[in-house]
Amino acid sequence: MAGSAHAAVDTANREHARRASAGSGHAVWPTAVVAAAFSVAQLVLVRPGLGLGWDETVYVSQVSGHAPAAFFSAPRARGVSLLVAPVAAWSSSTALLRIYLALLSGLALFLALRAWRGLFPVRVLAFGGALFASLWVTLFYGPQAMPNYWVAVAALAAVACFLRAPTDRGALWGLAGSAAVMAWMRPVDAVWATVPLLALGLARRHRRALLVLLAGLAAGAAEWVIEAYTSYGGLTRRLSDGSAIQGGLGWHFAVVDQLRGLGGRTLCRPCTGALPHPLVTLWWFALPVLAVLALVVARRGRRRAATVLPLACAATAAFPYLFLIGYAAPRFLLPAYALLAIPVADALAHLTARSCPPAQRSASRLPSRPARRLPARTGRRSAAHPSAHPSHRSTPPPTPAPADRPTVDPVPDSPPADVPTRDPAPDPAPRPAPHRSPCPTPPPGQLPPPHPTRRPLALVLVCACLAVHLAVQLVVLLHVVGAATAAHDAWGRTAAEMRSRGVRPPCLVTGHEAIPVAFAAGCASAATSGPNANTTEDGITRTARRTPVATLVPAGSAPPRYARDWPSVPVGAVRLYYVVPGAAS
Numbered sequence: 001m002a003g004s005a006h007a008a009v010d011t012a013n014r015e016h017a018r019r020a021s022a023g024s025g026h027a028v029w030p031t032a033v034v035a036a037a038f039s040v041a042q043l044v045l046v047r048p049g050l051g052l053g054w055d056e057t058v059y060v061s062q063v064s065g066h067a068p069a070a071f072f073s074a075p076r077a078r079g080v081s082l083l084v085a086p087v088a089a090w091s092s093s094t095a096l097l098r099i100y101l102a103l104l105s106g107l108a109l110f111l112a113l114r115a116w117r118g119l120f121p122v123r124v125l126a127f128g129g130a131l132f133a134s135l136w137v138t139l140f141y142g143p144q145a146m147p148n149y150w151v152a153v154a155a156l157a158a159v160a161c162f163l164r165a166p167t168d169r170g171a172l173w174g175l176a177g178s179a180a181v182m183a184w185m186r187p188v189d190a191v192w193a194t195v196p197l198l199a200l201g202l203a204r205r206h207r208r209a210l211l212v213l214l215a216g217l218a219a220g221a222a223e224w225v226i227e228a229y230t231s232y233g234g235l236t237r238r239l240s241d242g243s244a245i246q247g248g249l250g251w252h253f254a255v256v257d258q259l260r261g262l263g264g265r266t267l268c269r270p271c272t273g274a275l276p277h278p279l280v281t282l283w284w285f286a287l288p289v290l291a292v293l294a295l296v297v298a299r300r301g302r303r304r305a306a307t308v309l310p311l312a313c314a315a316t317a318a319f320p321y322l323f324l325i326g327y328a329a330p331r332f333l334l335p336a337y338a339l340l341a342i343p344v345a346d347a348l349a350h351l352t353a354r355s356c357p358p359a360q361r362s363a364s365r366l367p368s369r370p371a372r373r374l375p376a377r378t379g380r381r382s383a384a385h386p387s388a389h390p391s392h393r394s395t396p397p398p399t400p401a402p403a404d405r406p407t408v409d410p411v412p413d414s415p416p417a418d419v420p421t422r423d424p425a426p427d428p429a430p431r432p433a434p435h436r437s438p439c440p441t442p443p444p445g446q447l448p449p450p451h452p453t454r455r456p457l458a459l460v461l462v463c464a465c466l467a468v469h470l471a472v473q474l475v476v477l478l479h480v481v482g483a484a485t486a487a488h489d490a491w492g493r494t495a496a497e498m499r500s501r502g503v504r505p506p507c508l509v510t511g512h513e514a515i516p517v518a519f520a521a522g523c524a525s526a527a528t529s530g531p532n533a534n535t536t537e538d539g540i541t542r543t544a545r546r547t548p549v550a551t552l553v554p555a556g557s558a559p560p561r562y563a564r565d566w567p568s569v570p571v572g573a574v575r576l577y578y579v580v581p582g583a584a585s
Contacts, residue, residue: 030126031113038133039106042143045474046481048095048102051488053266056145057519060084066092067505068524070515071534074232074241077147077224079184084145098143105142105149109133112153112338115160115174119306120342121349128345132338134470136264136477137330147185148331152338154181155193155317158213159310159339162197165209175209176216183220188242190217192320193335196312245531247326254321257328259284264480269327280476283469287340294343297350307343314339352459488516490572494552495521497571502580503548510540511552511560512574523550528560537562544579551577 052060058070062081087093087100113129120128132138132152141149158178164171182190194213201210228238243249247269256275261268262284263276275281291311298307318336321328494517498509509518510526518525526535541562543549551563552574559568563577570576 034129035106035110042102048098102143108153112157115157128342132341136473148334152334154178179216180220187221193317195316252326261330290344294347310339507548
């Protein structure tokens with residue numbers, strides 16, 4: 001009976017503390033500050049005026065009235081187009097779209113971190129969110145109309161909701177929504193990121209969580225599957241075409257390619273050249289080491305599942321982009337970075353904190369009630385009440401409570417009024433002074449300290465490494481933003497030159513970088529070869545008889561056969577060949 005009472009009180013106190021911590025403002029504001037700072041950093045460093053990139057124009061053009069929809073290749077999904085539709089459907093302002101996405105990405109990060117409440121300390125969640133948000137690839141793609149960031153935050157939330165699902169029915173809704181968002185953005189990536197969740201659901205027979213996860217994936221991928229049969233010749237054909245566009249899925253060691261991309265190459269295809277400076281790639285090599293340390297910390301901190309599961313999902317999410325495709329882009333690994341962030345933050349926090357013995361840690365979780373000393377009885381009382389003597393007890397003495405949980409001593413009955421009592425005898429010898437531990441147990445009636453004791457030297461080293469890491473990320477981010485700005489300016493100049501030559505909507509643009517230039521000019525785009533092939537040379541020739549057509553050719557290269565007799569003009573790094581029906585040559 002005593003043991004069950006101890007267990008019931010201990011469980012109730014733990015549950016009360018967990019709910020109070022999860023629902024308090026103190027558990028919300030650190031992650032909210034991180035998410036708000038992430039949104040502000042995007043607006044300041046990436047800048048709302050940054051023009052749309054190549055892939056962005058494909059997604060935005062599907063819902064924008066600024067230009068005809070670009071060719072939508074087999075690997076793409078409609079999730080990003082629907083995400084930007086509330087702004088792009090009625091406004092062509094790129095700045096407004098960037099602000100909308102920056103604010104929305106900050107909110108998504110906050111919700112993903114909040115899903116982990118109760119699984120890790122709030123300081124670890126805020127630290128992990130800051131680590132992920134401070135990467136240059138996260139800051140650059142947060143306000144962009146691209147799917148990878150949204151897969152990342154949805155995967156982070158899905159793992160947390162899966163862990164909470166057995167005891168929290170509300171987490172099932174979060175699991176369904178997160179899985180749907182992942183599949184909505186990139187169905188194949190969603191499957192890779194959730195393989196450990198599916199395996200664990202089958203092994204542990206978590207039927208409810210497994211069914212909810214499958215339902216969310218199916219709901220998110222439904223449009224992509226239906227479109228495969230209506231526009232791509234079936235699901236198998238769409239998967240085959242997607243593999244061909246990505247260079248043919250198979251064994252490709254792309255780890256070195258990803259290292260080259262860390263230096264600021266948004267697309268490394270073909271991926272050649274020297275590796276970036278070691279300071280740029282050092283954090284990448286530290287990730288597996290910190291992941292192993294996180295596993296050790298999780299074993300001591302009794303949160304193995306909350307650490308092992310995101311690490312496993314990070315590994316499966318990164319696997320196809322490290323070993324199955326022959327090129328690289330840093331944004332491909334955003335889901336893996338998001339899933340690694342919280343366990344890595346836990347490991348770094350452990351490096352800077354003194355560890356307590358397991359028994360002392362668990363004993364200091366809850367304050368214990370002071371034990372009451374039983375008053376001494378007179379000899380007459382013992383004789384009159386033989387049950388007071390140990391030899392006459394009808395029940396065995398209570399088993400001492402384990403050291404890893406607080407004890408709750410029974411309150412003795414008050415003695416009868418007719419029985420005299422006396423003060424307890426003093427101790428026969430003074431007790432030795434208790435040993436001072438680096439993690440002392442709080443006095444009775446007081447809560448344990450909110451933060452562990454710090455190791456000053458380790459704290460200084462970790463902070464120094466993080467400062468260097470942040471500086472490197474900032475330098476790379478500014479380089480990437482500068483290169484993107486230069487490319488967008490070049491596309492804008494080419495579009496302006498086309499308009500001055502009479503190539504105005506309705507019009508068609510083909511050739512080198514036709515998709516972004518066509519969107520900037522308000523024209524349609526077409527290609528006769530490559531992953532975006534959607535027409536033939538004869539089709540372009542027929543179009544040129546009734547519609548202005550422009551063909552972009554890299555400087556020094558020969559024009560295609562259909563454009564050899566067209567007038568041309570150099571524009572930056574390309575030569576513009578154009579024809580305007582009805583205009584003088």
